[in-house]
Amino acid sequence: MGNAVSDETRGIVFNCESFSLHNGPGIRTTLFLKGCPLRCLWCANPESWSMEAEVSYNRELCIPECRECEKIAGSLLSERDREGKILIPPGIPRTDATLVEAAGACPARALSVEGYAVSVEDAVQLLCKDRPFFDESGGGVTLSGGEPLLQPEFSAALLRRLKSEGIHTALDTCGDAAPEIYRKVSKLADLVLFDFKAAGSDVHREWTGKSNERILANLEHTAAERPQQLRVRIPFIPGLNGTENEMSAMAKVLKALGISRADLLPYHRLGIHKYRQQGKEYTLGSVTVPVSETLQEAVQIFRDLGVELCIQ
């Protein structure tokens, strides 16, 4: 735990999920790397944005009579709410070193630290544990995030090592990386899960904080060079990209790149509680989860333009 700096052999991750079923074929283990260049409004993993370790607070778990965090953080965590549970002062950054240390001492795990450093070797050991399940199901390991390409040395080393272990690998990426980095790392994975969020550059900037020129260039590269290893994934966000206009624009982009199928990932709200716990603001509060008819309409729009969507 803590603020370890990544070097060639260490990466910063925030979660490792085994029995993961929707991040590539078969039964997989997904390693989530911390740090992301985008800030998609619908992001379900707000703990993935920064590369620094940061503190989450699950108020439900706090035990009022407990003073363990206060012993370390002192006045920083001396304020209590009406039920006697701690209040993290809004002005304190969640990456504050004292706060991070105090979180490490919380017995109830009401305070917890998101993000820890791991070496390539330790990661390989962890990720190989489910090998019998991978072998039986045609599964493997997926690197996701955050954005794995923000830690290119670690991701590349890990993909190489997993390949040498004979484990199938997938890279789940938003594609927002310098072309040379993108190409160098993505070619090491057996499968690229490429998140495609919007066709227009302006809306892309509005919804994710960045324009999409280099994303599209990277997508084009893989579509041309390794079409068999590419799987495009489209998040469907009602009211944002989930409109007739944007859907057809996206379908046209894919068609032009010679991509004839993609996965559709319906918007969900399962990450909202994390915003609260991390002291972040969730701005899509009024968006509702799409019903199946709406998704079918999207499928139809794509189909009319020659792209088959698979709803996940």
Add this chain to the structure above:
Amino acid sequence: MSYLDNPIRLQEVRSFYLKRLLKPKLTSERADIVTRSYARTEGAHPVTRRAEALKDILAEISIYIEPWELLAGNLGPEPVSAPVFPEGGADFILEEMDSYGTRPGDKFEVSEETKKELKRILPLWKGKTLKEYGLSLMPEGPVRMREAGVFSAENMLTCGTGHFLPDYTTVMGKGFRGISEEAEAALMTLDLSREEGYEKRIFYEAVLTICSAIRDFSLRYAELADSMAVGEKDEERRTELAGIAKVCRRVPWEPASGFTEAVQSLWMTHLVCYIDSNGYGVTLGRSASYLYPWYRSSIASGEIDRKEALSLLVSLFFKTNDILKLYNNNAAQNYGGFPVGQPVQLGGIDAAGEDDTNELSFLFLEAEKRVKLYQPDIGFLWTEKIDPDFFQAATELVASNSKPKFFNYHVGSAMYRQAGLSEETARKDWAFIGCVEYGVPGKTWTWADAAMFNLAKCLELALNDGIDPVSGSRLGPQTGSPEDFTDFDQFLSALQRQIAYMFDLTVQGITALQVAHKHRWPEPYESLLVDGCMQSGKEVNQGGATSYHTGVQFVGFATVVDSLLAVKHFVFDNRSISFRDLADNLRDNFRDNEILRVRLLRETPRFGMDRDDINSLAGEIFTFCCDTAGRYRDIWGGLYTASLYSLTAHVGFGARVGATPDGRKAFSPLSDASSPSQGLQNGSVTEIFATQAKLPHHKAINGTLLNMKLNKKLLSGAEGTAMLQNLISTYFKLGGFHVQFNVVDVEVLKDAQANPDKYPDFLIRVAAYVTNWNQLSRDVQNEIISRAEMERF
């Protein structure tokens, strides 16, 4: 077209069963008949009395054939009703019957008229029941331990043995007439100048009584079907009734001549076990294989087609749901949800070592898909050679039915070898009995569920120098106070001494009950269906069978392993708390020290995380339990075997155990079966499988059980089915024995608890069986909800 071929009618009948099963009727008819019969036979030999009682019951009970039925034979006077067995126990029914309609789970409707009858009949049994006799034989030690919740043997206290796999093929093959003729021949050769000649004569005469009683019982149905046909307007139904009459005139007295007769013969043989003994777990075994020769010949001769065969199986499956058992209030907590356990085993390999899947195996799954009720339970015996299409069909069923459960033949056959049985027997006959226990059709007489043993209570005694903190009295040997232990191994051996001591007393308790059964509840009918009795002329409880075993279930396994890990971690490795402090906090149920409790909960390494040190400790406790059991023999010389399954006893036993070092609060449920502790995410799905696979399953000859609750969404579509197959195959290739799936959504469970009326047919797998959610007490429901949801988003 048969009645149930119409999908609307099928749903109507399903709804009828589901509604009735929420609150079945308790009936007094059988109690009245058996009471008069026992009065008539007073003074006769117990074997004779049981045979005569069965004869009287079969001659007098009300019979019926419902419009949808293609088979005949019923337990109670109407569908979905339970008879009373006063000869097993009468006092508890008198005391409890007013509460049966309102108790938390396993509700029964008891009409005023029935109550009046029972109040007349039951007092006549005072001092004469199996329960009173059994308890009078039980020494003081086991009596105290049973009362303190160290073990529970309620199952065998008030009823016959059940839990066996009758030799259906013998009855189908030669009929009760064939058996009768053998008994007659044996009677001719007895040496009546010797004592054993008389024992044999009594037995063979009982056999004759029973065989002819079953013949006459069937004839009653033949007459009923004929008379119903007369008034029947629907021509097709008239033909069916005539068919039923014809079949019942022949079987099970005569050998079955075709598939229809074979199914009727099997059903009648099975049903009479329940009419006679009230024991649960009379197992249908590998019926698809037993019935297959008849199926093949009837299909070839054109007597039936595939569709008609399916209709018969559907009728059979509905019928198994008419079999119900009244448990007393105490036992209903440990056996929640009417488990009568009539499992069918599909898959496996045949005598030649080839895949045993046949067309009927697929038809059995089809029937289950249509009936989708509590019974029969269905097991799928996985082997490396299993037909992939059949595996596919079975796994597809899981999402909608939470059945079948899956067994690994390769571990099952190792259990057989461990029990001294041959590889060939394992191949052709392997089938589970009741929940997960082994047994050989027609060969073993099993007390597979002789007792539930409270492993966590032993832990509590080890923490308190043998004193039960709940009552303050001494139960176990003095194995040391917390401050006496200077290292972890000392504490571990204290626990082992408590287990060994308590297990010895449990065996004493079981032995008293086995002796009671031998004296008071012989089972001449069941003896016909078990190898050895007809040959030796000895009733099964007098030792006539060729093979016996007695199983004890160790309950609270993960609670104990996790508690040991907590003690090791906090007290001996980290030394962050003294053992005395820990013990004091447990006694106070963590009052004023919630911080300690959450530390124990969250920082203890737990069973389910796939770590070598944890797996090795779990393996050590597991092996200790198996070895402890393996040192004993039952009154017939059979092996004591251990298992890790708990039905709902982990809730009942949990209510007797104070707080434990794993952070579990006092009196809350213990861990279930061999599964990791509830309430926390103790390892991911794959970790749990990997951990479970590392237990030495073959040593627990009486079976191990792993419950997995999977979100329905996980199993949707072809991808979901493929995932499930991969999960099961991987687990079995790694060495796992059994796994069953509860397909649910936690939100659905909570909603079902809040709005029971919205979920009239919500079936749930409780332990080894499926039952209606609304039949479960709130405690058991909470327990199920608290199990970690396996799907992470």
